[in-house]
Amino acid sequence: MRSTMCRLILAASLGLTVLGVHAREAEPVVADPALESRVLKLSEKLRCLVCQNQSIAESQADLALDLRDQVREQLSAGKSEDDVVDYMVARYGDFVLYEPPMKLSTILLWAGPATLAVLGIVFLMLRLARRNKAESVHLDERQRARAQALLKGDGTPEADA
Amino acid sequence: MKAKFLVPLFIFLGLVVFLGLGLGLNPRDVPSPLIDKPAPQFKLSRLDDPTTEFGLADMQGKVWLLNVWASWCVACRQEHPVLVEFSKHSSVPIVGLNYKEVKGDGLIDQRKITDDMELPMAVNRANEWLTEHGDPYAVSILDLDGRVGIDFGVYGVPETFLIDKKGVIRYKHTGPITPQSLKEDILPRVAQLEAGA
Numbered sequence: 072m073r074s075t076m077c078r079l080i081l082a083a084s085l086g087l088t089v090l091g092v093h094a095r096e097a098e099p100v101v102a103d104p105a106l107e108s109r110v111l112k113l114s115e116k117l118r119c120l121v122c123q124n125q126s127i128a129e130s131q132a133d134l135a136l137d138l139r140d141q142v143r144e145q146l147s148a149g150k151s152e153d154d155v156v157d158y159m160v161a162r163y164g165d166f167v168l169y170e171p172p173m174k175l176s177t178i179l180l181w182a183g184p185a186t187l188a189v190l191g192i193v194f195l196m197l198r199l200a201r202r203n204k205a206e207s208v209h210l211d212e213r214q215r216a217r218a219q220a221l222l223k224g225d226g227t228p229e230a231d232a
Numbered sequence: 233m234k235a236k237f238l239v240p241l242f243i244f245l246g247l248v249v250f251l252g253l254g255l256g257l258n259p260r261d262v263p264s265p266l267i268d269k270p271a272p273q274f275k276l277s278r279l280d281d282p283t284t285e286f287g288l289a290d291m292q293g294k295v296w297l298l299n300v301w302a303s304w305c306v307a308c309r310q311e312h313p314v315l316v317e318f319s320k321h322s323s324v325p326i327v328g329l330n331y332k333e334v335k336g337d338g339l340i341d342q343r344k345i346t347d348d349m350e351l352p353m354a355v356n357r358a359n360e361w362l363t364e365h366g367d368p369y370a371v372s373i374l375d376l377d378g379r380v381g382i383d384f385g386v387y388g389v390p391e392t393f394l395i396d397k398k399g400v401i402r403y404k405h406t407g408p409i410t411p412q413s414l415k416e417d418i419l420p421r422v423a424q425l426e427a428g429a
Binding site (some may be wrong): 091120121123125137138141160161163164165166203 | 259260262264265266287331335365377378382383385387388
């Protein structure tokens with residue numbers, strides 16, 4: 072009785088496992104490892120439009136698989152990496168690139184952090200310079216004597232007023 | 233100089249404005265580089281008669297819509313009644329680009345689909361779907377491997393392109409068309425294009 076139960080549970084869980092398996096077939100073992108590494112390298116630079124925080128190298132979305140096939144097909148046909156990137160940008164725009172190109176519209180993106188850092192350093196330096204100037208206030212003899220008296224503790228502030 | 237303490241407040245308000253604007257944007261709405269460019273050339277089998285082909289040239293001189301759809305696409309179900317209704321009252325032809333009917337997400341079969349099985353299967357599924365939900369399309373074409381879809385920059389079905397008489401893409405709508413988007417975004421542009429030479 073117990074073993075039947077066990078078998079049922081085992082069968083059920085096996086069934087679930089089989090159902091849970093992703094329906095795509097295993098991709099064939101690569102024929103050309105050199106090409107495949109180029110495909111992978113380029114795919115990492117291209118954004119998957121469906122799952123936008125993944126590259127088409129990482130994503131298992133259907134579109135990512137198709138685009139990877141396109142990369143492979145075009146590279147094996149002898150096109151350069153730039154050609155493939157141009158092909159993608161012509162269809163999906165700059166958005167498909169993980170690294171945005173330097174353009175008028177993206178200049179803030181590229182120059183922004185450096186500009187902010189430079190501005191910050193300049194601001195800090197001006198601030199420090201001003202503070203140094205403020206610290207080196209020149210005291211005349213009378214003020215110096217009074218300051219010393221105050222430090223010793225026998226000065227009476229009212230006496231001066 | 234007195235109001236110096238207000239500076240952080242203004243910086244904060246500036247940030248609020250930018251972040252607020254950012255929240256209002258739709259991250260899925262990727263701007264298409266194809267707007268105002270000639271539509272990609274294609275020649276694909278017709279759904280009603282797979283032995284004949286249909287291409288861009290067949291729509292020359294017309295203002296028309298290219299609607300990308302598939303029977304596995306859930307959002308298409310939401311959009312479809314709008315298109316069916318639209319096709320009854322309008323003379324604007326809608327060409328249905330059936331995108332990866334068999335190999336798309338959703339209805340992936342457990343068994344391997346060979347190339348000779350793919351076409352009849354796609355035709356079958358697409359036709360069944362149109363019979364059930366209504367057929368708003370002047371013609372439907374089969375993009376089995378999704379290559380034409382890629383040429384059009386399709387990344388999420390449904391997508392709809394508005395193409396003018398010269399074959400230039402004038403507008404792209406990503407996601408299901410609603411009665412509102414039809415009225416506000418598509419029809420005014422159609423009227424404008426039809427009025428133009």
